[in-house]
Amino acid sequence: MSPDLHRRHLTGMSMGLLLVLFIAAAGCSGTANPATTSPSGFEEDLAAITSAPQYTHVSWGLIVVDPSTGQTLYAKNADRMFIPASTTKLFSSAAVLEALGPDYRIKTPVYAVGKADTNGNLDGNLVLVASGDPTMGGRTLPDGTIEFTDSDHSESRALLTKTDPVSGLNDLARQVKAAGITKVSDVVIDDRLFANYQGDVMALLSPIVINENIVDLSITPGAPGTAPNVVMRPQTSLYTFDNQATTGPAGSTTLLDAGEVPAGTIVLVGTIPADAGTVNKSVSILNPAAFARTLFIEALQRQGVAVAAPVTGDNPATKLPAAGSYSSAKKVAELTSPPLSEDVKLTLKVSQNMHANYYVMLLALADNKTTYYDGMRKEGRVLRSLGLDTTALSLGDGAGGDRVDFVSPSAVAQLLTLMSKRPYADQYIRAQPILGVDGSTVHHCAPGNPACGRVYAKTGTYSYPDPLNEGRNILISKGLAGYVDTKSGKRLVFAEYVNNVPISDTVNGTSVGIDLGSIAGLIYRYY
Structure with a gap:
């Protein structure tokens, strides 16, 4: 394609x-240039x-x-x-x-819902309120512009950006730590902004978007007959990886496919030529809220913020406060999008x-x-x-x-x-x-x-x-x-x-x- x-x-x-x-x-004709005896x-x-x-x-x-x-x-x-x-x-x-x-910008807040003691232990949950930011800081360069490559990672000839796809979540995690939070009961993604929408062969639209809700696989061939080496981006414990691909002879055709089958397992199949160099494939994830939750918990852990709940699993939406009730909660972090x-x-x-x-x-x-x-x-x-x-x-x-x-x-x-x-x-x-x-x-x-x-x-x-x-x-x-x-x-x-x-x-x-x-x-x- x-x-x-x-x-x-x-x-x-x-x-x-x-x-x-x-x-x-208006004002645009459907005819050619005024007629002449010979073409211009x-x-x-x-x-x-x-x-x-x-x-x-x-x-x-x-x-x-x-x-x-x-x-x-x-x-x-x-x-x-x-x-x-x-x-x-x-x-x-x-x-x-x-x-x-x-110049329109989107602000994505994080709230501490519950009561924290003097040691920063929150008897409650951190809630990231998805506000419709399609990049969530994952492409933002130091000068505030958005990075792109000539062939996006969602396409067949994918080129990956140099930016870290979870840098926005890392920024939010640093802000949570700076707010004095050291431990929370759980992390919840509030994705109630709009209902997920998807038409046939159309990328899923969700209020929460991390890395275009894609997992990138960078695949490097080994010796013919062996499995290629695969690096997953972003790295996360949410998925297990099943590498069923093989390295083919030099000069053969690259035939690779990957997907989340079943949920929670990313499978790579097909062949890659021994002389192909690194080939990138993308996998659209099935549950954006769960994806974002795990990635945010992992970012918090890297900042020394402990989460009592399991890192992986579904997004616990039943723990969300009533819609519109965040005025009574403490905002502990906020991410602002580029224009x-x-x-x-x-x-x-x-x-x-x-x-x-x-x-x-x-x-x-x-x-x-x-x-x-x-x-x-x-x-x-x-x-x-x-x-x-x-x-x-x-x-x-x-x-x-x-x-x-x-x-x-x-x-x-x-x-x-x-x-x-x-x-x-x-x-x-x-x-x-x-x-x-x-x-x-x-x-x-x-x-x-x-x-x-x-x-x-x-x-x-x-x-x-x-x-x-x-x-x-x-x-x-x-x-x-x-x-x-x-x-x-x-x-x-x-x-x-x-x-x-x-x-x-x-x-x-x-x-x-x-x-x-x-x-x-x-x-x-x-x-």
Whole structure:
């Protein structure tokens, strides 16, 4: 699967509540440049890319707009609907920035519920109140920014950050110790902010998030026929590890899979070539509250705070005080998140699915609502308040994997144009991957492409197997949408999509991404 492939299917009640947002692109034409007797240089060079044999049966859509005037400089099928894949994140990120503001921060408190004696022994429990922080300090750098890698740990070509995923919990544990607490009866995670939510092939959304609720496995091969060495991050006693993988011959294919099966046991299966080097795999955990509780207890123990209850096990939610009663308890620690603009940068740079869908929940919470459907309705209201119409796209999620996600290039261009005029425009623009420099477009700039480093644009990739044709894959969608600083000195808006490209030995998400990057290069040269 492609790095930012996202799919989600709604079932039961959620299907009945399906949201459809329609957004038009005012002032964006669906026709090409004014007719001429011969194609322009731009059109000739564009055709050299789009008419290649691998694109025989595809659909192309492209628009270029000058946001300073609203003038459409070029358009091809700009009003037709395309599958947006992860360019959907442009909409959810825009909505959450507009609704909450780029400087919005989330505070996660810890309360001592009970009475402590003069020696710091708490006859009661520590309660960490989950407040919807999607990083919980696990990516925060010393300067307050959020660390990311070009391929996030939730993806198939995972690269791990250098930050400690439990550093936020370590900070809270130090504060508890500094407050004079030396021993507690138990630790409880209050995850009542909203009910856990998960659609098909969609990361579980929970009020408490540690390390994106993922356990990372770094797998290093041994000698052929032996088990590889595995390091788990974060290290925790919550899980037992069952290593069923083997090292294959040098030059063989990496075929590894891992999961929590059954609950409390992480199993690794498959093979890794002897010459593969270290390969990272991620495992989504099944019980976020239990995961966070154990990790917090272990952080407290490292600070010398004893916990009388067992370290592992389920989160004892029955020990929670009545909702809203914390005013009578003592707050002994608090973690403050980086500004929202930093999280949006993470989401757009690496196409972080969970965070994009989390924005939908944050939008719901802003209206004192608690369901994903409420969040999508709020997103629609926010986008319309920006000036967007309701006729040129449909959205069912924040990440770009829902079956009803469709956009027109003109609608995307309208969003990008409107966002270029917001007070936080620079933060939104620079949060996007820089072509050939970082994030999901780092490998999408061909040698000699003059636009490398001058394009701020979100990618989208969606592929699916084609069993009829011997199991080949179809690149259902590949998109690139954002801003390009052109040779003439203008900053232009563009959105380009190609749908339904057969994947082969020579054609894949990266090669098509390079072609899209090359089209951005033509925009740089000709406009």
